[in-house]
Every structure is written in C-alpha cells, then in structure tokens.
Amino acid sequence: MSKKNPISIEVLETLDSIDRRGSFAKAAEELNKATSAVSYSVQKLEEQLDIALFQRQGRRSVLTPAGKLILEEGRHILDHAAQLANRAKEVATGWETHIRIAVEFMLPAPTFFAVVQQFLENHPTIEIDITESVLNGGWEALEEERVDLIVGAPGPVPQQKGYRAIALPSTELVPVIAAKHPKAQWANNKKALQAELPKLRRVVTHDTSTSGITRSGGLGSEGKILYVQTLEQKVEAIVAGIGIGHLPLQKIQPYLDQGVLLTLVLPEVHPVKEYMAWKLANKGRGLRALTEQLAAADWQ
Incomplete structure (x- = not known):
C-alpha cells in the first residue's frame, strides 16, 4: 500500500495564505482558524517531509527555497482544483x-x-x-x-x-492633438500639418496579442512613438501634449468641448x-x- 501524500489541498491553501499575508496570525484570520492550528499544520508537513518550509525575517514568515518550490507548484494544483470544482458545478447545473x-x-x-x-x-x-x-x-x-x-x-x-x-x-475615431502641444497651431492648417506630420510623435496602444501577428491602427506607427498599454493611458498621454493619435469621439467629447483637445485636419477614418x-x-x-x-x- 502506497504512503499517503502529506501535501493536501488544505495545507497548500495554508501555505498560500501565510505567504500572501506574511504571518501565521494573519493567515489564521483569513482561513478562520486558530493560529495554533495553522502552525501545527505547517509543523506537521515539515516533519513528514523532513524539511523547513518557513524561516523568520523580522516579523515576517518567509518561505525557504524548498517551501517556495512547493508553493509555486502547489498554486497550480489549487488553480486546477478550483477549475475542476467549477466545471463540475457547471455540468450539474448548466450555470457557470x-x-x-x-x-x-x-x-x-x-x-x-x-x-x-x-x-x-x-x-x-x-x-x-x-x-x-x-x-x-x-x-x-x-x-x-x-x-x-x-x-x-x-x-x-x-x-x-x-x-x-x-x-x-x-466607434467613430478622430485624430487629435492637445491644445498645449507645441505644434497645435497647425491643427486646422491642412498644408502645414501634412508637412509637420512625419515629425510628430504618435501615441500607440500595444496590441495585447502575444503569439499572433500584432497590428496597430489610427495614425500608424511610423516615426517617433510613445507606446502605452491601454486606451485610457493613450488619452492621458495625448492630453498631456506628448503626441497625437486617433481616439474614440465618445470618450473625448468633453475635452473637445473644453478646447483641451483639437481635431486634426486629416483624411477621414472609417468607423471601427x-x-x-x-x-x-x-x-x-x-x-x-x-x-x-x-x-x-x-x-x-
């Protein structure tokens, strides 16, 4: 008969909580257990594996290298266990x-x-x-x-x-520039703007695709570029006068009404x-x- 594995779901949850909360007492509070019960659970696992899982650093309980290994792999087990429970419930009820x-x-x-x-x-x-x-x-x-x-x-x-x-x-997109931008005076001058356009920094959102072919939209990604992660960041970067770009009209209408942003006289972009x-x-x-x-x- 094989020996029972001492690393249970419950003890992995305990290790995870101690690591995130930084102490046995805070983990006990999160798990709704007595601190002594949390300490016993860890001590018992250490005895069964004959290794140390935590060491003290000031007031914090910090994982040893062995403890880190168990927790890192254990978190995958916890995730899979949660997914299994969710899938079982969905199969039983039809509701996720x-x-x-x-x-x-x-x-x-x-x-x-x-x-x-x-x-x-x-x-x-x-x-x-x-x-x-x-x-x-x-x-x-x-x-x-x-x-x-x-x-x-x-x-x-x-x-x-x-x-x-x-x-x-x-979504209707409009090309804009901040009124405070050094080149804002060319916003409505089509001929001057076309000459200045290659020199203006574009603000571009990163395509969140990681394995496929990424793409960009709007004014393109040639010339000087500031890359941002989200549309909100793109709006704030353009408002700050860092560069130009296409933004959804419904998100920036107040800025246009207040004169904070100016529309650039550029060829119309088809709605997205x-x-x-x-x-x-x-x-x-x-x-x-x-x-x-x-x-x-x-x-x-």
Whole structure:
C-alpha cells in the first residue's frame, strides 16, 4: 500500500495564505482558524517531509527555497482544483461559477458596466473576471481559451474558428492633438500639418496579442512613438501634449468641448467595426444570459 501524500489541498491553501499575508496570525484570520492550528499544520508537513518550509525575517514568515518550490507548484494544483470544482458545478447545473471577459474599451465603458451590474444583481453567485484587450489580443485570448467572451474586439472576425460573433455599433475615431502641444497651431492648417506630420510623435496602444501577428491602427506607427498599454493611458498621454493619435469621439467629447483637445485636419477614418464573440462550444447558461443583455444594450 502506497504512503499517503502529506501535501493536501488544505495545507497548500495554508501555505498560500501565510505567504500572501506574511504571518501565521494573519493567515489564521483569513482561513478562520486558530493560529495554533495553522502552525501545527505547517509543523506537521515539515516533519513528514523532513524539511523547513518557513524561516523568520523580522516579523515576517518567509518561505525557504524548498517551501517556495512547493508553493509555486502547489498554486497550480489549487488553480486546477478550483477549475475542476467549477466545471463540475457547471455540468450539474448548466450555470457557470466564473465568466472571463476581455474588453476593448473603445466602446462606452459605462454601458458595459451597467450591463454587468444588472447581470450580477440577477446572478450574484457568478464571478466576473474582466481584462482589457487591444486589437488582435481579444481574438487571441478567445482562441486560446483564456477568456470566455470578448466585447468590443475590432474586425474582421477570424473565420473557421467556431465563433459566434455579434456586431456592435461602430466607434467613430478622430485624430487629435492637445491644445498645449507645441505644434497645435497647425491643427486646422491642412498644408502645414501634412508637412509637420512625419515629425510628430504618435501615441500607440500595444496590441495585447502575444503569439499572433500584432497590428496597430489610427495614425500608424511610423516615426517617433510613445507606446502605452491601454486606451485610457493613450488619452492621458495625448492630453498631456506628448503626441497625437486617433481616439474614440465618445470618450473625448468633453475635452473637445473644453478646447483641451483639437481635431486634426486629416483624411477621414472609417468607423471601427467592433464585435462581441464567444465560442459556439461554450453552452454556459450564464454566458448566454450575459450576451443577450449586452446585445440588447444601448451602446450609443
């Protein structure tokens, strides 16, 4: 008969909590256990493995190299155990416990979060996990099953991937420059602007795709560039006068009204076609309910 493995899910949760909280006492509080029970659990594992898992550094309990190894690998086990429990519950009830969404925030964020708020009111046991995607990043995350749903991903829709895609209202993009920018006086002078354009720094959002072919949009990525991670950062960088770029009209209308940003006299850019998409193989009832609410939302 094989010897029982002393590394249980419970003890891994204990190690994880001690590492994150920095002490046995705080871990005990998080786990709703007595500090003595937490200490005993660790001591028992150390005795069974004949190794030290923690060492004291001032007031903190810090993992030894062996303890780090166990916890790093153990966290993968904890993640898989949680996923297994969620999948079992979904199979039994048809309702997910967790929905992962990648959002491209060219679309109106208040509308999106209003739908999420209403959905969670009706389904309080479902956990929503939201990440921000840019350009091809959302499609890649969906293909690799890192998310269950993408909202606001730009077209075209990848073909033969087994996706269900619903078109959302297009986003109108406008090229802008800050009124404080040194070259702002050329904003409405088409001839002078064309001459100055190659010298102006572009503010570009990183495509969050990591393994596919990345792309950029708007004014392009030639010449001097400031790369940013999110659309919000791009707005703030342009407002600060660092560079120029295309931004969604609905997000910057107040800045235009106040004269903080100026529209550049450049060729018109076609509105960006955006989509909501998920895999047809995903039959979760929660996902179906959420996508129905998002499709019915007023995105204007």
